[in-house]
Amino acid sequence: MLDLEAVESDQERPRVDYVIEVWDREAASSGAGLSLVRDMHDLGAAGVRAVRIAHVYRLNGNLDQDSADRLASELFADPLTQDYRVLDLNASAESELLHSAGPGRDRIDPNAPTEVGLPRYWGQGGKSIEVAFNPGVMDPREESIRKAASHLGVTLTAVRTATRYEIEGAISDADMRLVTDRLLLNKTVQHATLPGERATLTTSPYTFRLVHISLIDAEESELERLSREGQLWLTLDEMRAIRDYFRDIQRSPTDVELETLAQTWSEHCVHKTLKGDIRWKGGVIRNLLKSTIARATEEIAADWCLSVFQDNAGVIVFDDEHAVCFKVETHNHPSALEPYGGASTGLGGVIRDVIGAGLSARPVLNTDVFCFGPPDLPYDRLPKGTLHPKRVFKGVRAGVADYGNRMGIPTSNGAILFDERYVGNPLVFCGTVGVMPRDAALPGRQDPGDLALVVGGRTGRDGIHGATFSSGELTAESEVTSASSVQIGAAITEKRVLDALLQARDRRLFKRITDCGAGGLSSACGEMGEETGIEVYLDRVPLKYEGLSYTEIWISEAQERMVIAVDPASLDAIMEIFEAEDVEATVIGRFTDDRRLRLYYEGNLVGDLPMELVHHGLPRLEREADWTPPAIEPVHLRPAADLTSDLERILAAPNVCSKEWVIRQYDHEVQGGSVLKPLVGIDSDGPGDACVVRPLLNSMRGIVVSCGINPHYGDLDPYGMAASAIDEAIRQIVAVGGPPDRVALLDNFSWGNTAKPDRLGALVRACQACYDVAVGYGAPFISGKDSLNNEYMVDGESICIPHTLLISAISVMPDVTLAVSMDAKSAGNLIYLVGLTRAEMGGSHYYVTHEIRGGQVPQVNVSLGRSVFEGIHRAIRNVQVRACHDCSEGGLGVAAAEMAFAGGLGMEIDLSGVPAEGDLRDDEILFSESNSRFVVEVAPESAGAFEAALGSAPFARIGRLTESPQFVVTGHSRPGEPVVSVPTARLKAAWQSTLAW
C-alpha cells in the first residue's frame, strides 16, 4: 500500500539548495569520536586511529551565497571551536566548493576524492561515510533549524541533517562495511548520502481516489490473504465478522474502514487475548484481565483510587487538592529495529498518556526498565537480522535520555536486566507519573457539536501500521517490511504542546483530551467519539509533506499529537494560547450525536461505520492455555567453603551491578523534587531502593515509586515470579518509608506468542498470582498494558523471550523528611535482618551464576509479608531506622554488602541467628532470595524500641557496622573462620566494573 520511494525531481521549484558542513577544530579529542574508536576496535578494526564527526545540513530555501554563509557562521558553526564550509548545489559540479571559511580552511583539500566523491576535511588515508535519515523519516531537528533561520531573516523550506564520519587510520573495505552496519548506520531509518543530495523531499501530489476492498464475496482463504498482505493482522474470525457486517449492509468496505477496524481491534489497542475466552484446566476463563487483575482492584475498593483501567493512566489521590497518575508502556518491537527512535518515541508516547490522562496532568517523573541480550555477546552468536545487544542498549539509553532530558522530566527509577533470549526482542518499558488538580482527574466528556482539534506535530508517513505490527512476531525481514512503523521523536514539539495544554486546562478551555498513540487519529478519534459519534475531515489534517492518501492520514502514527474536544465558544481563546506558544492546532472534525464514525476527504464520504461495530463488533477470541511446571532436576551444588568469590561474582553480574553509567546520563534532578535519588550514599553511588520525589515544591508530601521484575523466576514458576515482583515493588516502597497500606500497582506483561498454549498458560498463572498477592497486600492495580508477541523467528525457529512481568508501584508519603536511604550511616550501629529466610534458591542469582536451573522459586506469604511491612513502616515512622535495604537478587549477602559500601563502612554479620525455615546451609542463608525481607541499620540506643515496633515480624540482630572497611560474614559451616571476608572497596569495585563503559 505504501510507497516511500521519494524521487528527486527536476520540476518547477527553483533550485536553491546549499549544504553546510561543520566540524570540530580539535575533533580528535571529542568524546563521541573516542567512544566510536573504542567500538570500532571491539569490532576488530584495530587500525582505526581516530574518528572525526562532521555535522551536515542540507538546506533549501530563499538562500544566496551571503545568507548561506551567514547561517553557517552565525548559526551552525561555533566560532571558537568549529570550522565550516558552504557548498552550493545549484552551481555546476566543477565549482561545487563555493566557499570555505574559518581557520581550518587551509586543511581542506577539495581535490582529495573519497569513496563517495566528496572532498575530505582531514588529511589522507582512511575512509568516510555520511549518514542521513531516509526520506519520509522525520528529521527531529528540522523544525528548530527553520525557526532559527527565520531569526536571521532566512526562510528555509526544507532542512535535512546528516552526520559525516571520517575514519583515520587503516581500515579494510570489509571492516568499513562492518562498522557501517554495526555502528554508524541503521538502514531501517537511515541511508548513506550521495553527492549532491538535496533537502527537499519531492513527493508526487495525492489525487483522490476512493478505494473499496472486495470483501463481501471473499472466501476464507481470500480473507486470510487480505489480512496478511494488508498487514492488518486480523484473525480469520475477525475478517469473517467484518465481511458479514458488510454483506448485511450490501456494500464493500473502503480501505480506510478496514484499516480502522484493524487498528481498533488490534491486540495493542484492545487486549483481546486477556479479555477473550481462555480454555484452562477443563474450564473457561472469561476475560482473564477482569477475573484477576481488575477483580483485585474491585475487591480492595480503595477510596484513594480515583480512576482505574478506564483512562490513559491510573489516578490516585495525592493530597486534598491534587491527584497523581501513573502509566507504564512498552515499545519493544520498534526498539528492536531502531533502538534510539523506538525508545525515544516509547517514552514520548507514555508522557503523552499522562498529558492525556483525565483533563491533563503535568509529568513529574519517568521510570525506565530495559531487558537486553548480554552486552558481551560474541558476534557469531547474533541471530540473523538482529542488532547487537550493546548497540541496542546504547541506542535505547540515548533515546530515553534525549527525550526525557529535553522534556525536563527527571528519570527517577528503573532497572536493566540481561538474558540471551532478549537478543531478538529487547524490552523497553517507559513509565511516567503526572500530577493534576483533583477536579481534573477524571476523563472529560464532550457534547455533540463540540469540535475535534489535532494539536502538535504534523502528520506524515511515520509509524504506519505500528499498532498492528506489534501484534506479530519479529523476523529477520522485519527491518524491511516494517520499516515505516518505526519513528523518530521530537521532544521539543511535545514540550510545547504540554506547556500550551496545561494553560488551556487551567482555564478549562477543552472538555476532553486523548493522545494519538498506536493507531493514530483512528484510535484517538474513534475512542473519543465512541459515546457521541464523530465526523472527521481528513483533508484538514496538517501534513508534513504532500502525497498522503486519506487512509495514510487516518492511521499515521506520527508523534507528538494530541486530540482535544473544544466547545466552539472556547475556540478563539484556546487558539490564542496555541499561537502564543507556537503550537499548531487545527479543527479536524466535529462530534455528533448519532454514534457513527464518518470520515470525509475533500467533501467525499470515505468511511462510515457505526461505533457499535468499531468498539463492540470484535468477536471474542478463544485461546487454549496449558501450564506444566518444568521438570525440576535435583540440584547438586557443593558450596565453596569461602563464599567471598560467590558474593563478588553476584555483585558483578549484569543484572545486579551498578547502572551508574546510565543513571548519570539522565537528569534526575530537574524540577527540583528529588528527595531520595536513584544513587545514594556517602559518594552518591549506592543503589537506592524506591525513589522519593516531591511533585509540589511548596509541600513536603512525596511520591514514592519502585519496580519489581525478575524474569529468571518465570522459567520455573510464573506464579512465583509474579508474586515476587509485587512483593519486591512494595518492599522497596516500604524500605524508604512509604506506607504499605497505600500502594497502587501497575502491571506490564511482556510475553511470548500467546497463541501457543504453554505461553498463555504461564500468563494465566502469573495473573492468578497478581490477584492473590494484590488482594493479600491490599494493593490495587490501577493501570496496565501487555505486549504479547515477543518472539523472534530465525531460520524457522522461534526464540521466545523469558516471560517478563514488570510491576511498578506508586505510593504517597505524607512527610518526606521521614524517608530512609539504604546506605550504612555510622560505625557501631546494629544490623538486623527482618523477615523469614527459606531455601528458595530457584532462579536466584547464586544459581544463575553457577548456571544451575532448578530449585524452589521464592513464594509470597502475604500474612507474613504484611507483618514485616507494617513492622518496618512503624519503626521508620518512629525514626528508629538509620538505613534500610530490601533483599532482592543476591539476597542478604548482596543487600548487606551494598549497604556497607554505599556508606563507606565495614560490616560484620553472623548467619547463625537468621530467622529461617528449616535447616539452611550458610550459602542458602546468604544468597536465598526469599521475599519480604529487609536489612536494617539501627542505633544501639534505639534497639529496644525498634524491636518492639516490629511487632510479630520475625527478626534477628545479625551484626554491626565497623569503622574498619572490611565485610565479614561468619556462619556455622566454618566455626572460628569467616565464610566471607573482603575489603568493602573490593566488593564495590566488582559491583562497579561490569558496566563502567
Next chain:
Amino acid sequence: MKPRVVILRAAGTNCDLETAHAFEMAGAAVETVHINQFTRGLRRLSEFRILAIPGGFTYGDDVSAGRILANEMRCLLQDQIREFVASAKLVIGICNGFQALVKAGILPVGTVGDKPLATLTDNLNGRFQCRWTHLLVNEAASPPFLHGMDGQVLEIPIAHGEGRYVSAPETMQRLRDEKQIALQYCGPNGELGDRYNVNGSALHAAAISAHGGRVLGLMPHPERCVYGVQHPRWTREGLRPEGQGLAIFRNAVRFCE
C-alpha cells in the same frame, strides 16, 4: 515593594517552575513570560528588575546548546536586552541560560550582538552528566549575587552535556585578572584539581560574571538546592534548614530592594 523578576521562557525551557519558586522563596514578585511576548511587542523587559534565563533545552539544543535562543535574543530583542544590561539591573542565566548568554555575546565581556569570546561546548568525556558538584565562591566576581559567600564551598548539582567553558588563554587570563570567574568546580575542601573539573572547563570555571557582577552565568543549578531535602546526603548528615543555592537568589532580591 518586591522586586519584579521575569523568568524568560522559550520552547524547550524546562527549569522555569523551580527557578520561579526559588525567586519567590527569596522574596521576589515573579512572572514567567514566553519570549514571544517580548518579540511580538506585547511585553517589555524594562518592566522588570531581574531577568532570569532558566535551564532546559531551548529549541532542543538542536545545532548546539543555547545557540538558537541566543540568536533569537540577538536578532529580535537586541535593543531591549542591551538597555537592560546597561542599566543597574540583574541578569542570571542558569545552564541553558548561561549557554545562551555566552553565545549571544553578553558574557564574558560585551553585550548582546558582540562577537562571542567564549563558548560552552561538549563535556570533555563526551557525555551528559547529572551529579552534585562542589563549587568555590569568588564573591568579588559578583557582589550582587554572591554577597557574603566569599571562599565558601557550595554543593550544587549540574546536569548538562555541553558545559565545558572554552576561551582563548589570554581571555581566561583577563577573566582571572578582572575577577570574573564567579564559581569554580572544586573538591569538598575547596581544592582545585582536574578530578573535580567535571566537564573540563578552562580554569575550572563553573560561573562567569560581567558588568560588575550584575550579569551572572552558571552551569550548576542553584534552584535545585533551596531545600534541605534536596541535598544528596541529607539522610546521612541531617536536614539543613535550607539549601545552599537559596542564598544566590536572596542576594539578588536584596540587591534590588
